[in-house]
Amino acid sequence: MRILFAEDDPRIIKDVSETLTSAGYIVDHEANGEEVWFKGDTEDYAAVILDLGLPGMDGLAILKKWRENNRHFPILVLTARGSWSERVDGIDAGADDYLPKPFEMDELLARLRAVIRRSTGHANPAIVIGKVKLDPRQMRVTVNGVPKSLTPQEYRLLAYLMHHCDRVVPQQELAEHLQGEYEQRESNAVEVLVGRLRRKLGAGLIETRRGFGYAIMNTQS
Numbered sequence: 001m002r003i004l005f006a007e008d009d010p011r012i013i014k015d016v017s018e019t020l021t022s023a024g025y026i027v028d029h030e031a032n033g034e035e036v037w038f039k040g041d042t043e044d045y046a047a048v049i050l051d052l053g054l055p056g057m058d059g060l061a062i063l064k065k066w067r068e069n070n071r072h073f074p075i076l077v078l079t080a081r082g083s084w085s086e087r088v089d090g091i092d093a094g095a096d097d098y099l100p101k102p103f104e105m106d107e108l109l110a111r112l113r114a115v116i117r118r119s120t121g122h123a124n125p126a127i128v129i130g131k132v133k134l135d136p137r138q139m140r141v142t143v144n145g146v147p148k149s150l151t152p153q154e155y156r157l158l159a160y161l162m163h164h165c166d167r168v169v170p171q172q173e174l175a176e177h178l179q180g181e182y183e184q185r186e187s188n189a190v191e192v193l194v195g196r197l198r199r200k201l202g203a204g205l206i207e208t209r210r211g212f213g214y215a216i217m218n219t220q221s
Contacts, residue, residue, distance in 0.1 A: 001026065001046035001047070001116065001159060001160055001163075002025070002026040002027075002043075002176060002177045003020055003025045003026065003045060003046060003047055003112070004028050004029075004036070004040055004043070004045045004049070004050075005028065005029045005030075005048075006030055006033075006048065006049065006051055006059065006062075007049070007054075007078065008032075008053075008054055012101075013029060013031070016049070019108070020109075020112075024139050024152060024155055024156060024159070025046075026156070026177065026179065028043070031054070031055070032054065032055055032056040032057075033054035033055060033056035033058060033062055036050070036062055037057055040071060041066065041069060041071060044173060044176055044177075045073045046074075046116055046160070047074045047112060047115055047116050047119070048073055048076070049108075049112065050063060050075050050077055050095075051077075051078050051079055052079040052086070052090065053079060059077070060090060060093055063077070063090065063095060066094070067094035074097075074115035074116060074119040075095045075096055075115075076095070076096065076108075076112055077090045077095045077097070077098045078099050078101065079100065080100070080101040087100075096115040096119070097111050110137075113125070117136075117163070120163040120164055122163065125137060127163065129205075129218050130205070131143050132162075132202075132205060133145075134162050136159065143202065148200050148201060150197075150200065151196075153178050153189075153193055154200075156177060157174060157178060157193045157194070158201075160174060160177050161174075161214060161216045162216055165216045166215070166217055166218050168212045168213045168214070169214055169215065170213040171213050174190045174214065175190055178190070178193070190214070194206050
């Protein structure tokens with residue numbers, strides 16, 4: 001899944017980016033408020049981690065503009081501002097959660113997983129569809145309880161489809177959540193990965209909707 005990370009502290013940028021990448025996320029980073037707003041207003045993200053104290057445009061102003069423009073991705077506010085009134089302002093402006101600095105990386109990941117989960121209608125930590133279980137906490141996939149070994153891209157594609165089950169996901173949308181914005185994207189990458197996943201997890205899990213995209217329906221048996 002593709003995450004927009006908005007932060008201007010070099011140490012935090014390095015630590016959080018490495019943590020997110022290790023957890024299987026694709027990370028787009030921006031440090032300037034104007035660039036952050038533009039990226040979030042024009043790109044598709046599974047979630048945004050947003051610092052309020054950005055140069056160029058304040059994070060709270062960015063948040064308000066996104067919500068006014070009907071940008072619905074979940075937003076985790078990450079900031080050194082600690083007063084309860086600022087936390088209330090952030091939540092009222094449309095933030096989904098709030099994590100004050102300093103913070104532990106495990107808590108950041110847990111809160112990120114939670115806001116993504118809630119935004120796609122899932123309450124439980126693990127997603128189970130038919131015989132397939134996906135546990136984002138451990139980046140683990142099992143079929144009938146048997147662990148399956150997936151490549152990072154196979155895991156990202158499966159995770160995105162399972163989070164968005166019962167929805168036909170266009171191929172281009174899937175492609176954007178497989179690789180970073182500056183990585184070269186193969187035109188048939190999604191088709192190849194879907195084929196691999198069908199061989200590993202079962203042919204009936206991922207449906208092809210010709211001309212529309214791919215879907216995992218929550219009616220698997």
